[in-house]
Amino acid sequence: xxxxxxxxxxxxxxxxxxxxxxxxxxxxxxxxxxxxxxxxxxxxxxxxxxxxxxxxxxxxxxxxxxxxxxxxxxxxxxxxxxxxxxxxxxxxxxxxxxxxxxxxxxxxxxxxxxxxxxxxxxxxxxxxxxxxxxxxxxxxxxxxxxxxxxxxxxxxxxxxxxxxxxxxxxxxxxxxxxxxxxxxxxxxxxxxxxxxxxxxxxxxxxxxxxxxxxxxxxxxxxxxxxxxxxxxxxxxxxxxxxxxxxxxxxxxxxxxxxxxxxxxxxxxxxxxxxxxxxxxxxxxxxxxxxxxxxxxxxxxxxxxxxxxxxxxxxxxxxxxxxxxxxxxxxxxxxxxxxxxxxxxxxxxx
Numbered sequence: 001x002x003x004x005x006x007x008x009x010x011x012x013x014x015x016x017x018x019x020x021x022x023x024x025x026x027x028x029x030x031x032x033x034x035x036x037x038x039x040x041x042x043x044x045x046x047x048x049x050x051x052x053x054x055x056x057x058x059x060x061x062x063x064x065x066x067x068x069x070x071x072x073x074x075x076x077x078x079x080x081x082x083x084x085x086x087x088x089x090x091x092x093x094x095x096x097x098x099x100x101x102x103x104x105x106x107x108x109x110x111x112x113x114x115x116x117x118x119x120x121x122x123x124x125x126x127x128x129x130x131x132x133x134x135x136x137x138x139x140x141x142x143x144x145x146x147x148x149x150x151x152x153x154x155x156x157x158x159x160x161x162x163x164x165x166x167x168x169x170x171x172x173x174x175x176x177x178x179x180x181x182x183x184x185x186x187x188x189x190x191x192x193x194x195x196x197x198x199x200x201x202x203x204x205x206x207x208x209x210x211x212x213x214x215x216x217x218x219x220x221x222x223x224x225x226x227x228x229x230x231x232x233x234x235x236x237x238x239x240x241x242x243x244x245x246x247x248x249x250x251x252x253x254x255x256x257x258x259x260x261x262x263x264x265x266x267x268x269x270x271x272x273x274x275x276x277x278x279x280x281x282x283x284x285x286x287x288x289x290x291x292x293x294x295x296x297x298x299x300x301x302x303x304x305x306x307x308x309x310x311x312x313x314x315x316x317x318x319x320x321x322x323x324x325x326x327x328x329x330x331x332x333x334x335x336x337x338x339x340x341x342x343x344x345x346x347x348x349x
Contacts, residue, residue, distance in 0.1 A: 002133065002159050006117070006151045008142070009126040017122060018103065018142065018149065021064050025072050026100040028055070030093045032076035040080075051077045065120035071104030105140040109153065117151070125151070133157045146214035162236050162280045169241035171336025173292065173328050174269075176260040180231075181328035183336040188231070193223040194263040224265045232272040236280050243339030244270055245289040245331065285339040289331075297333040298323040304330070 010018070035054075036046070046054075052070040059066035079091035094100045105119060112132070116124045119140070135157030143150045171183035179190040197220055204212040235242055253261045270286065277284035294304035301320035305313035305327070314327045 001138070002135075002155050002157050004130070004132055004153050004155060005143075006127040006130055006153065007147075008149045008151055009128065010149055014122050014125060015149070018144070021068070021103055021121075022100055022144070024062050024064060025068070025103060026094045028069060028072050029076055029100060032073050033080070033091050033093060036076065036080045040084075046077065048074060048077050065105075067107050067120060068104060071106035074106065075104060101144040103142040105142070107139065109137040109140050111137060119151075127151065146211065146218045159279055162233055162276060164237060164240075164280070166238040167240040168238060169243070169336060169340055170235070170239045171243045171245070171332045171334070171339060172235075173245050173289075173332040173335055174247060174264065174266045175328055176257070176264055178328065179264060181332045183329070183332040185326075185329050187328065190264065191223070191227055192263065193220050193227070194259070224263075224268065228265060228269045228272055232269060232276055235273065236276045236282050239282065241283045241285070241340055242273055242277060243285045243287060243336050244273065245292055245335040246270070246286040247289050287335055287338040289335075292331040292334045292338070293327060295330075295334050296321060296323060296325065297330050297337065 032051075036051075039045070052073045055069055055073065056066075059069060062069065076091065079088070082088040083090050092098055107120070110118055112127070115129055116126050118124050119142075132153070133155060135155040138154050138156050140154065141152045143152055168184075173181045175181055175190075177190070178187040180188040182188070197216055201213065201216050204216060247266070249261050249267050252258075274284050276282075291302060294302045294306050296303060296318040299318060299321040301318055303319040304316055304325070305311075315324070316327065317324050
């Protein structure tokens with residue numbers, strides 16, 4: 001299963017229809033979330049099919065395709081199901097601060113012809129020229145972004161294999177001065193997409209230009225995603241075993257490093273490495289980052305810098321064996337040792 005995004009060229013009538021659907025679908029989502037919550041308190045639960053049939057026959061009144069309404073009810077039911085299984089948090093109601101910006105089309109969609117695709121309730125919709133892989137389009141979703149309307153298609157096809165250029169094992173230590181430090185000693189620079197756009201972002205915010213602010217945030221997010229896709233592809237191509245040091249990103253954000261955590265986007269990179277390793281036949285591991293900086297990779301002694309005061313110490317020497325360490329490279333080697341159980345020694349001059 002792969003996903004493709006098409007940027008749509010909507011007519012004024014089609015765009016007006018979508019803008020009219022969003023408030024109604026928001027009400028359906030909120031009603032479904034509250035109904036499942038209140039009925040579950042009384043011991044009443046619904047099967048997916050029974051819950052979708054609760055609003056049967058309302059399509060003509062609401063002027064929204066029936067399968068779109070069923071798709072919204074199915075999403076609400078799935079969200080609560082994952083919450084009851086303690087896989088996800090409690091689903092949130094939609095409103096001004098948490099807008100609904102997507103419209104589901106859960107049924108199979110015919111393949112486009114001449115860069116036009118037929119959608120229920122919208123008829124034939126044009127999109128910017130883009131080739132789609134061969135396969136059956138199982139479902140779709142229209143997403144409203146600051147830069148326009150997009151159609152996300154879920155296609156039943158196999159992704160292209162990532163070429164394997166090496167079979168090494170690598171440990172990765174994430175950082176904020178350098179984006180990543182590898183156990184091989186390589187340090188990958190931080191592109192700092194957010195910092196490069198801060199001046200324009202501040203001007204737009206002071207001018208209360210909400211549209212431009214949203215466009216800038218979307219652009220920054222796209223830059224991060226593109227960077228992480230290219231970086232994860234390279235790491236999966238070059239290494240048979242990838243071990244990533246897993247930091248508590250939420251705790252770091254609350255501790256005052258929120259902008260650095262968001263700018264680095266290590267969580268997104270970890271997710272990409274995970275699925276690309278699974279589809280590419282590689283092994284991906286995550287290990288706790290506890291004591292990875294303090295531990296000497298040569299002898300295992302806990303003699304390295306620690307605490308907030310030790311963050312400024314980038315080079316240190318082990319008190320037990322006298323090995324000189326680069327802080328980040330040492331942490332990356334310890335990450336690899338913890339992940340594969342190997343014994344590695346590296347002396348940094």
